[in-house]
Amino acid sequence: MPEEAALHQEPPVAGYPVSVTVNGKPRSLLVDGAARLLGVLRDELGLTGAKAGCAVGVCGACTVLVDGAPTSSCLTFAAQVDGAEVVTVEGLAAHPGLRALQEDFLAEGGFQCGYCTSGQLVTAASLVLSGELFGLSDADIRERMLGNLCRCGAYYGIVRAIEKAREAG
Ligand code: FES
Ligand code: FES
Structure with a gap:
C-alpha cells in the first residue's frame, strides 16, 4: 500500500556527491549545497592552510588552485569542484x-x-x-x-x- 511503501523509501540524500582530487589524493565527499570549498577543506579535510579573511572574495587569504587557476575558495561552492583538481598550500611541497x-x-x-x-x-x-x-x-x-x-x-x-x-x- 502507498503509505507503507513511503515508510520504506530511502531518506533523501543530504548533500551532493563530489569527487575531487585534493593535493594529488582522490576524495569522495558528500557536501551541503551551500557549503563553500574553504569550509570543506578546513573542517572536513583538515587542510587549514587556506585562511578565512574577508569571506567575500577580496583579500585572497583563502586562495587555492582549482585546475591550476588561483581561486577564492571562500566564494566557490564545494559542489562546483566535482571532477576538478584542487591544490592547497599544503600540496605545494x-x-x-x-x-x-x-x-x-x-x-x-x-x-x-x-x-x-x-x-x-x-x-x-x-x-x-x-x-x-x-x-x-x-x-x-x-x-x-x-x-x-x-x-x-x-x-x-x-x-x-x-x-x-x-x-x-
Ligand atoms: S577569505 Fe578573502 S578572498 Fe576569500
Ligand atoms: S597579513 Fe600579515 S603577513 Fe600578510
Whole structure:
C-alpha cells in the first residue's frame, strides 16, 4: 500500500556527491549545497592552510588552485569542484620547482604575521607552474598579485621573493 511503501523509501540524500582530487589524493565527499570549498577543506579535510579573511572574495587569504587557476575558495561552492583538481598550500611541497619559491619568501621576509602567506604562495605558485612567471616584468608580477592583500604590508618582500624565483628560472 502507498503509505507503507513511503515508510520504506530511502531518506533523501543530504548533500551532493563530489569527487575531487585534493593535493594529488582522490576524495569522495558528500557536501551541503551551500557549503563553500574553504569550509570543506578546513573542517572536513583538515587542510587549514587556506585562511578565512574577508569571506567575500577580496583579500585572497583563502586562495587555492582549482585546475591550476588561483581561486577564492571562500566564494566557490564545494559542489562546483566535482571532477576538478584542487591544490592547497599544503600540496605545494610536492612540486620540486616550488621549494625555491617558499625558501625565497623566507629569505626575503615575504611575511610578518603570516595570515596572508598561504594565499600569496598559492597565487605565486600558479605563475611558476604555468611557466608564465618567466615572461613577466616586475610590474606584471605586482599586477598578478593584486588579488592577494597583506595587512602587514610585507609587499616588498613578497614581490622580491617572486622576482628571485623568476630569476632562478
Ligand atoms: S577569505 Fe576569500 S578572498 Fe578573502
Ligand atoms: S603577513 Fe600579515 S597579513 Fe600578510
